[in-house]
Amino acid sequence: MTTSCQSSSENEAYDVIVLGEGTxxxxxxxxxxxxxxxxxxxxxxxxxxxxxxxxxxxxxxGNHQLDAGLWAEWRGLLRAHYGGADSLYTGWVSNTMYExxxxxxxxxxxxxxxSQLSIWTxxxxxxxxxxxxxxxxxxxxxxxxxxxxxxxGTDLGDIAAAVGAxxxxxxxxxxxxxxxxxxxxxxxxxxxxxxxxxxKDYGPDADKTIDRPSDYDPSExxxxxxxxxxxxxxxxCDKMLSYGKLPRDKYMINWPKHGNDYYSxxxxxxxxERAAEYQKAKAKTLRFVYYIQTELGYANLxxxxxxxxxxxxxxxxxxxxxxxxxxxxxxxxxxxxxxPFEHELYRAGIAVGDYPIDHHHAEYPDAPEIDFPSVPxxxxxxxxxxxxxxxxxxxxxxxxxxxxxxxxxxxLQPVIIQLGQAAGLIASMAAxxxxxxxxxxxxxxxxxxxxxxxxxxxxxxVKPTQPYFAAVQKVGATGILKGRPLPYQWxxxxxxxxxxxxxxxxLYHDLLTFDQGFADLELLGKYLSQSQVEDIIxxxxxxxxxxxxxQATKIIPYNLPVTRAEFAAALIEGIDLFxxxxxxxxxxxxxxxxxxx
Numbered sequence: 160m161t162t163s164c165q166s167s168s169e170n171e172a173y174d175v176i177v178l179g180e181g182t183x184x185x186x187x188x189x190x191x192x193x194x195x196x197x198x199x200x201x202x203x204x205x206x207x208x209x210x211x212x213x214x215x216x217x218x219x220x221g222n223h224q225l226d227a228g229l230w231a232e233w234r235g236l237l238r239a240h241y242g243g244a245d246s247l248y249t250g251w252v253s254n255t256m257y258e259x260x261x262x263x264x265x266x267x268x269x270x271x272x273x274s275q276l277s278i279w280t281x282x283x284x285x286x287x288x289x290x291x292x293x294x295x296x297x298x299x300x301x302x303x304x305x306x307x308x309x310x311x312g313t314d315l316g317d318i319a320a321a322v323g324a325x326x327x328x329x330x331x332x333x334x335x336x337x338x339x340x341x342x343x344x345x346x347x348x349x350x351x352x353x354x355x356x357x358x359k360d361y362g363p364d365a366d367k368t369i370d371r372p373s374d375y376d377p378s379e380x381x382x383x384x385x386x387x388x389x390x391x392x393x394x395x396c397d398k399m400l401s402y403g404k405l406p407r408d409k410y411m412i413n414w415p416k417h418g419n420d421y422y423s424x425x426x427x428x429x430x431x432e433r434a435a436e437y438q439k440a441k442a443k444t445l446r447f448v449y450y451i452q453t454e455l456g457y458a459n460l461x462x463x464x465x466x467x468x469x470x471x472x473x474x475x476x477x478x479x480x481x482x483x484x485x486x487x488x489x490x491x492x493x494x495x496x497x498x499p500f501e502h503e504l505y506r507a508g509i510a511v512g513d514y515p516i517d518h519h520h521a522e523y524p525d526a527p528e529i530d531f532p533s534v535p536x537x538x539x540x541x542x543x544x545x546x547x548x549x550x551x552x553x554x555x556x557x558x559x560x561x562x563x564x565x566x567x568x569x570x571l572q573p574v575i576i577q578l579g580q581a582a583g584l585i586a587s588m589a590a591x592x593x594x595x596x597x598x599x600x601x602x603x604x605x606x607x608x609x610x611x612x613x614x615x616x617x618x619x620x621v622k623p624t625q626p627y628f629a630a631v632q633k634v635g636a637t638g639i640l641k642g643r644p645l646p647y648q649w650x651x652x653x654x655x656x657x658x659x660x661x662x663x664x665x666l667y668h669d670l671l672t673f674d675q676g677f678a679d680l681e682l683l684g685k686y687l688s689q690s691q692v693e694d695i696i697x698x699x700x701x702x703x704x705x706x707x708x709x710q711a712t713k714i715i716p717y718n719l720p721v722t723r724a725e726f727a728a729a730l731i732e733g734i735d736l737f738x739x740x741x742x743x744x745x746x747x748x749x750x751x752x753x754x755x756x
Contacts (some may be wrong), residue, residue: 173199173277174590175583176293176306178284180476182209182572183555184312185266186229187581187586190611191310192276194587199304200278200312201297207270207278208313209556212263213573215355215466215474217280217410218253218403221514222573223650225536226623229269230615236265241406250404250411258467258733259357259474260407274528276542287321294553307593308586309552312579314476315426316483316558316633325486326548328426328526330563338493338564342527350480350567351420351519353413354440354713355471356448359463367461368452372445379443380450383417387454396455409463412448413478415519419444422522424532441473472729479557480519480570487560488597489745490540496534496565499653506746508538508636509600510577511617513651515568529564535644536617536651539569541601542744546584550595555582581608603736605636618642618655627728631655633737634727639669657724661687670695674740676702686720696733707734 174196177188185207186675188200189577206213222230237242239255247255270276270308293309296302316326329347361367382388384396393416394402403411412419421440425433430678445740452458462472477741499505508607513536520526545559546552554560557570565714568574576745584607589596609632612623616635621628634640635655647653663682680698682691700707721729731737741749 170294170303170305171199172195173306175199175308175310175586176201176295176304177312177555177583178295178308179312179314179556180204180209180316181312181314181556181575182211183575183579183582184209184310185270186576187310187312187553187555187583188276188278189229189269189273190580190583191587192273194607196275196587198276198397198583198589199306200276201282201284201304202278203283205281206263206475207266208263209281209476210277210478211410212259212266213475214478215357215411216478216578217257217259217262218250218412218413219255219572221512221571223254224619225387225511225617227511227573227577227616228611229580230573231612231623233265233269233576236268237262240265243532246406249406250401251262252402256403256405256411257465258407258409264715267729287457288317288318288683289551294546294598307551307590308553308727310555310582311552311558312555313363313480313711314556316485316554316556319485319546319549319552319554320483322549322552324552325548325560326483327486327563328483336490336562337491338562340493340530340532341562341564342529345529346680347424348523348526349424349426349482350518351415351422351522352425352440354437354444354473355478355508355589356412357405357418357442357463357466358410358412358448358451359465361459361461361596362371365461366458367448367677369445369462372449372684374440374442375446375449377450377454378555380417380447380454383414383447383450384455395750400451400457410460412444414447415521419447420519420522436565437477440477441471444473445600447681452584481557481563481566483558484563484566485554485560486545486547487494487554488545489540489560491539491543491565491569493532493534493562493564495539496568497532499537499644500638503746504540505603505616506636506638506742507540507542507604507744508615509541509544509605509613510574511614512537512539512571513570513571513617513619514568514571515646515651516564528598531564531567533621533646534568534651535646536619536653537568538615538617539574539578540746541581541585543606544578544585545596545744553582553586553596572698577613580611580613584611585609597744601744606738609633616642616655617653619652620659621655621724623626624681627657627724630723630727630731631657633731633735637673637737637740639673639730639736640666640723640727641669655723658722660720661723663687663691673736674702689719689721692721692726692729693744696730699734699736701736703739705739707733
């Protein structure tokens with residue numbers, strides 16, 4: 160990509176600037192550079208990786224079977240480092256557990272491979288203005304940086320707020336989101352945050368007990384485990400610790416049950432006010448560490464001396480479960496998750512997730528109770544990361560446009576990595592084409608994400624390594640051959656069933672939903688045959704006025720019923736309906752004809 164902004168002695172110019180410390184920030188920066196944009200990442204912290212590294216939450220929930228893009232690439236490096244996938248399953252809360260500094264090491268590794276990427280760590284920004292370009296002051300460097308595209312990679316949506324983007328905060332009212340389980344009235348209650356700690360086993364004879372905190376009272380943590388507890392549902396204390404067991408005899412302390420969760424709504428506070436609240440959260444974590452060392456008898460477990468170079472050996476940032484949620488081109492609501500194919504948002508998918516709805520409110524017991532529904536795996540539409548009223552800004556972290564309830568699923572970091580990757584790709588394309596993100600060809604964005612091994616649809620039974628992966632993803636995103644959603648425990652599912660036969664009645668319904676022009680197409684029988692595939696492609700070629708010279712159906716054995724994977728591959732090769740019919744960032748079909756880019 161040709162740099163769209165030329166440098167001068169007064170400022171430094173880029174195509175894309177990413178501001179923030181979050182996991183999505185580094186993913187966005189890497190993908191923006193990979194896509195050809197001259198990219199700068201500015202982070203206030205010394206480490207890359209956000210929650211996965213700087214916050215010490217090195218147990219990654221969700222998307223274990225959805226090997227999407229940078230998430231799978233970074234996780235693959237961890238697996239190779241430790242000796243395979245099983246070597247990361249050291250605790251029972253996650254399939255992917257690692258030492259925070261090793262996780263950061265591999266974000267650094269991926270970033271350093273990109274010649275188009277510059278990174279300024281331990282750097283804060285000042286004023287942000289927008290005329291033709293975004294202009295951002297960097298006081299410590301006595302410089303100004305400029306770019307066509309700006310990406311908010313902060314953990315709480317601070318950049319969006321700073322530039323005046325509208326946002327929601329706290330619990331939504333039923334009347335606003337049409338979510339029947341939401342509270343009747345809105346409020347500003349958010350989920351508990353946690354200041355995690357990484358403990359290290361220094362050996363059976365070691366005593367690493369920290370100084371007794373001045374306000375320590377062991378009753379604060381009563382029933383964190385079975386010690387001094389009459390609650391039969393409390394875990395055994397060794398099981399509580401193994402919850403976050405990491406490789407090399409380390410333990411992540413991020414325990415929600417009478418542990419170190421802490422309530423404070425810091426979102427709209429200034430930096431000084433936040434810092435004061437974080438000190439309180441840190442103090443609670445240190446009290447919990449002292450409780451583990453003394454009351455529970457684990458004096459050999461001390462704060463790790465080879466992770467964070469902070470004075471207290473605690474992480475560089477807290478674990479925020481929730482922050483601002485921008486008002487985007489579209490808002491992902493729980494009804495879209497429970498019945499994905501009854502709505503059109505899945506067509507514009509740019510990331511996928513499979514985690515159930517999970518909120519933490521134990522430290523704020525007055526929060527209204529919500530009966531969370533079971534949901535299948537889901538897609539997040541492109542419109543959720545594009546602010547509705549602010550041009551040339553994208554969201555790369557938890558501040559995406561979702562409801563408070565949906566945030567309980569969408570906040571998981573494998574999803575955030577994908578959203579960051581999508582934001583970086585979109586920003587690069589927008590800068591190159593000199594367009595706003597909302598003006599881009601959504602199908603072109605999705606096609607580029609597929610090339611980057613991203614997912615549009617959350618199909619767990621069709622992997623990126625399979626030859627028909629892209630075809631299945633594209634057909635799925637048209638609504639022709641819909642998936643089979645299935646809520647399932649802590650790893651929800653959607654199945655494409657690639658080896659199942661194509662049922663003509665179901666297919667005909669899907670074709671009509673895609674375009675009423677298929678009404679005169681005649682299909683007889685129960686299962687689709689090769690000749691009928693040829694008929695569908697030829698009919699579609701005439702319907703959409705395409706000159707189709709194809710050999711697509713040769714991949715299908717003659718006179719045998721056609722499987723769903725075979726039909727997807729033949730259809731996309733014969734006539735790419737995915738690219739032919741335009742959609743907007745909310746998945747609605749539109750009549751716009753995009754110029755060839």
